[in-house]
Amino acid sequence: MPLVPTGELITRAAAARTAVAAFNVITLEHIEAVIAGAETAGSPVVLQVSENAVKFRYGRLLPLARAAVAAAGQAAVPVALHLDHVQSDELLRQAPEAGFGSVMYDAARLPYAGNLAATRAAADWAHAQGLWIEAELGQIGGKDGRPPLDAHAPGARTDPGRARDFVTGTGVDALAVAVGSAHAMTTRTAVLDQALLERLSAALAVPLVLHGSSGVPDDGLVAAVRGGIAKVNVGTALNIAMTGAIRAFLAAHPEAVDSRKYLTVGREAMAREVTRIIGVLSRTAG
Numbered sequence: 454m455p456l457v458p459t460g461e462l463i464t465r466a467a468a469a470r471t472a473v474a475a476f477n478v479i480t481l482e483h484i485e486a487v488i489a490g491a492e493t494a495g496s497p498v499v500l501q502v503s504e505n506a507v508k509f510r511y512g513r514l515l516p517l518a519r520a521a522v523a524a525a526g527q528a529a530v531p532v533a534l535h536l537d538h539v540q541s542d543e544l545l546r547q548a549p550e551a552g553f554g555s556v557m558y559d560a561a562r563l564p565y566a567g568n569l570a571a572t573r574a575a576a577d578w579a580h581a582q583g584l585w586i587e588a589e590l591g592q593i594g595g596k597d598g599r600p601p602l603d604a605h606a607p608g609a610r611t612d613p614g615r616a617r618d619f620v621t622g623t624g625v626d627a628l629a630v631a632v633g634s635a636h637a638m639t640t641r642t643a644v645l646d647q648a649l650l651e652r653l654s655a656a657l658a659v660p661l662v663l664h665g666s667s668g669v670p671d672d673g674l675v676a677a678v679r680g681g682i683a684k685v686n687v688g689t690a691l692n693i694a695m696t697g698a699i700r701a702f703l704a705a706h707p708e709a710v711d712s713r714k715y716l717t718v719g720r721e722a723m724a725r726e727v728t729r730i731i732g733v734l735s736r737t738a739g
Contacts, residue, residue, distance in 0.1 A: 456525050459533040459555035460585030460626060462497050467660040467683035472734050475499035475535060476727060477688035479506045481520050482720040486691070488528045489720075490727025496735070497531035498727070501686065502553075503538045514544065518551035535587075537686070545575060548584060555585040557629065557662075565615070572623040580624070587662055587684075589629040590619050610649060613656035620659055627660045627684065632677075634665035636689075643668040647680055654681025662686065667693070671733045678734060687730055691723045698722035 462473045476487045478500050491498035500521050507514050518534070525532035536548045536556040548556050556579055560571040572588045579586040590611050611630040620628055630653050633645040643665065654661060660683035666674060667689035674685060698718045703709060 454526070454528060454531065456522060456552060456554060457497070457531040457533050458585065459499055459535050462499065462531065462533050463585070463627060463660050463684050470679070470681075472678040472683050472685045473497060473499055474727070474731050474734055475501050475537075475684055475686050476691060477501045477503055477506065477537060477686070478517070478521065479509060479692075481517075481524075482695070482716055483691060483723065484517075484521050484524050486695075486720045486723035487727050488524055488530070488532060490724040491532070491731060492529045493724070493728045494731040494735070495530065496731045497533070498731070499533045499535050499684070500525070501535045501537040501688075503688075504536075504540060504544055504559075505538070507544060514547050514551050518553065522552040542575070545578070548579075549582045553584070555587065555626075557587040557589070558625075559589055561589040565619075569619060569622050572619075572625060576624045585626045587627040587629060588619075588623060588625040589664070590616050590631075610646060611653060613649075613652045616653060617656045620657055625659065627662050628657060629662040629664050629686075632663070634663060634669055636665045643670075643673065645669060645673050645677055647676055650677060650680040650682070660684060666690075674730075674733050675736050685730075685734060690726055690730065694722040694726040695719040 466473045476498065478484045478487060484500060487498055487500055502517055506517065510517055521534050525534065533555065534553050536553045538559045539545045539556050540559050545556060545558065558572055558575040560568040563571060576586050609631040611632065616628060616630065632650045634643045661681050662684040663677050663682045664686045666685045666687050669677065699715045702715045702718045709715060
């Protein structure tokens with residue numbers, strides 16, 4: 454089926470107090486695995502391409518984006534395409550032509566006033582193009598000209614009052630909040646600040662997004678969705694699944710040279726992880 458707008462999926466999930474899983478993809482195998490896993494689960498899904506993934510692909514957005522659009526067109530479940538953690542305005546402006554229905558504009562590295570101004574400009578442009586836009590606010594520093602604390606550094610927390618002002622001032626459609634998760638975690642030991650999440654949910658009228666979800670245990674993900682998270686971003690968990698499966702295959706078959714052999718087991722492992730994570734999130738339904 455054709456790509457569906459990300460905003461439709463997230464708005465529907467937020468209204469139902471459920472969440473949509475959004476998986477970062479790097480290769481065609483990632484794309485195929487995410488769609489296969491979502492089809493097994495019978496669930497809509499978001500494919501995410503990050504600015505870092507674009508850099509890995511020689512700085513070219515279109516090859517991976519075109520592959521995602523083509524794969525989504527043959528999917529048996531609704532698939533949305535999201536451009537993630539965009540810091541480059543040049544890359545942002547490539548999103549509509551490449552087929553993306555949404556972007557996450559990341560100016561969280563800037564002090565608060567700079568983040569607000571840059572995100573306001575990005576949101577105005579994105580909305581004029583029909584794009585749904587997510588932003589990030591997690592700093593607890595960043596005042597009086599001091600550099601902000603990374604939104605997912607240990608101890609970073611999003612202040613509900615500042616978050617409300619930021620959403621109002623920028624006009625973004627969703628906000629990624631810092632409540633205890635961190636990017637690129639390879640252990641599932643993150644402890645989320647559930648009380649803060651509930652305060653953020655009460656303070657904001659837009660859907661909330663959880664980044665760094667690979668490091669959150671299953672029960673934490675369930676609690677996060679019940680606390681107001683409507684979009685759950687996952688990246689590292691897929692890479693762990695793929696790498697582990699390929700390592701095991703090559704250890705058992707040291708003579709293997711045909712990349713299709715080990716990429717097959719890697720893709721299958723990622724698909725199983727996609728299905729598993731979607732199943733965890735579905736525990737919040739009803």
